[in-house]
Amino acid sequence: MISNSLYEYIDKESIGSDLICLLCHNPFIDPTVTQCGDTYCRQCIEKYMRNGSHCPSQSCNQLLSTDHLIPPSHNFISILDKLKVRCQLCEKTNINRGTFDEHIKTSCPECILDCPAKNIGCQWFGSRNEHDEHTKTCLYEKLRRMGDILYRVIENQSLDIEKLQKQTEQQTTEIGQLNTQVDQHNAQLERQATELGQQKTKIEQLNTQATELGKQKTEIELQKTEIELQKTQIDLQKTHIQLQKTQIELQKTQIELQKTQIEQLNTQGDQHNAQLERQATEIGQQKTTIELQKAQIEQQKTQIEQQKAQLQQQQIQISDIQSENQTQKNGTASVCKQITILQEEINKLKSTALWFFNIPDNAKWAQNGVTIAGGHGEGSATNQLSGPCGLFVDDDQTVVIADRWNHRIMQWKNGDTTNGQAVAGDNGAGKGLHQLAFPTDVLIDNETDSLIICDRGNRRVVRWSRRSGTTQGELLIDNITCSGLAMDEQRYLYVSDEGKHDVRRYQLDEKNYTLVAGGNGQGDGLNQLNYPTYLFVDRQQNVYVSDHLNYRVMKWNKGAKEGIVVAGGQGKGNALTQLSDHQGIFVDTFGTLYVVDTWNHRVMRWTQGDKKQGTVIVGGNGQGGGANQFQYPIGLSFDRHGNLYVADELNSRVQRFSIE
Secondary structure (H helix, E strand, C coil), X not given: CCCHHHEEECCHHHCCHHHECCCCCCECCCEEECCCCCEEEHHHHHHHHHHCCECCCCCCCCECCHHHCECCCHHHHHHHHCCEEEECCCCCCCEEHHHHHHHHHHHCCCCEEECCCHHHCCCCEEEHHHHHHHHHHCHHHHHHHHHHHHHHHHHHHHHHHHHHHHHHXXXXXXXXXXXHHHHHHXXXXXXXXXXXXXXXXXXXHHHHCCCCCHHHHHHHHHHXXXXXXXXXXXXXXXXXXXXXXXXHHHHHHHHHHHHHHHHHHHHCHHHHHHHHHHHHHHHHHHHHHHHCCCCCCCCCCCCHHHHHHHHHHXXXXXXXXXXXHHHCCCCHHHHXXXXXXXXXXXXXXXXXXXXXXXXXXXXXXXXXXXXEEECCCECCCCCCECCEEEEEECCCCCEEEEEHHHCEEEXXXXXXXXXXXXXXXXXXXXXXXXXXXXXXXEEEECCCCEEEEEEHHHCXXXXXXXXXXXXXXXXXXXXXXXXXXXXXXXXXEEEEECCCCEEEEEECCCCCEEEEEECCCECCCCCCECCEEEEEECCCCCEEEEEHHHCEEEEECCCCCCCEEEEECCCECCCCCCECCCCCEEECCCCCEEEEEHHHCEEEEECCCCCCCCEEEEECCCECCCCCCECCEEEEEECCCCCEEEEEHHHCXXXXXXXX
């Protein structure tokens, strides 16, 4: 803890007596509790014990030692931490005692800091106000940064050199084996040459006996022919040996080339390091593209009937007004205006109707899903999908799906599970407004009867009208590494940015945005995110974020500076307390959270009262293509009846699980 001498309490007279030390008569600093339950400043009680060994309490007066001192309760510290103090360095007031350490560490302009390069010899120290200016001119700091860069370059080059040396050793071993084979062939040739010499001697003996062995002449000729065949075989073996020698020379040449490459790596370290960084970036982008998914915000159940009743009441009012308009021709403009207003209210109610239903905490779903889209293998036909991820279910149970690898948005109407319809894209991957590239999420804006699409590969968000004849979209947001979308009741659009590790809120048709989550760099702090993907926004504009590589789901209350872990956060794994590369999320009005646990091939539920572990509601039966299995599921959604829809990516299908 920061030295307590750096602050002093404000308005001590208003501090309650239960927060005042009975020895120094000041508010507690580092409080501790004795065996009789009285609280004192640790410094005061330890000083007191040096003068006597009995408890200062008159009602106790027992022998006392430091072993009898225990920390106060958490609630006591919480009350004490709320007291206001003044910083004696910068004179800032109204600082909570509990946050004074953070003030000193992060924001006090007069706090004394060492140079970051102190460990390599810089002796400078000074206030935070002077710190940044010093580091700009500090030669030690520049040397430290250059040393870090040089170390990384040398480390990468050492790995390459080690790899090439291993290859050289392997090839040297192969050359030794080839030399052994050559020696064996030479020995074989020598043996054959000896045999030939013996056969020639035999031929000479036969020639001297030719006059006497005329009858054996034919046999001798046959033996000569055999000798010639053996000579031919020897010539072939020599040719084979020559080919092996040529191969050895080629391998020697390859080794020389590799040695030259090592020398080039040593002399061109900076260029090679830059190339490695670009390759690492490309690999990271490819991985991110594979893992990018989103779960659509879907509609709530128990209050949908109330919304329907409101819609019917509004429609009755329209009929009454229209009837009145027929009988009363005067005031036509006023009546039309009222009809228009009521119709706009109906559209607005339709666009938000899915917010108003609840799913019971004890709800169960059929464990065998029914395929309502795709399921005919991976492909681009109208009855197929390829890498489905984000999906959205409208109030008439029409399902729209981000068909990522086909670069299109597919629509399946309720009851038609045979063929879908491409309603956006389907013109190959590209940057044109008539094209999409690896879309990851989609939602329906009923007020404008349009689709809002996360066009991930083009780093943009686009809008496509659902009206017949639409051939291209319009640009809403560009230059954003988007992955997930959400829209609240006020029609604010929320978009996750994986590259900036934050979530942004936009007003439709405007470029300016407000940060609502993250924005403090990549990390696992409560004010940070690590590749955020899919989103959900509740009626209070609280934002739920699928914090992908932190393996947790975060809730950011409206206006909060940091989030709350509501699921996972216990590292990557398959326990009920863990998540593994999760994606889509959904929250009902009870605050119950539903999560697609992608690499565990299951969908989990976290109730509001139990944030430490969840329960599996469907899947969890291993990776596979069965009706009760998933193969890397991505997005999820609910219809107004509470039926669950899951985008099953590598099975190229969407499964519906009926609520029981």
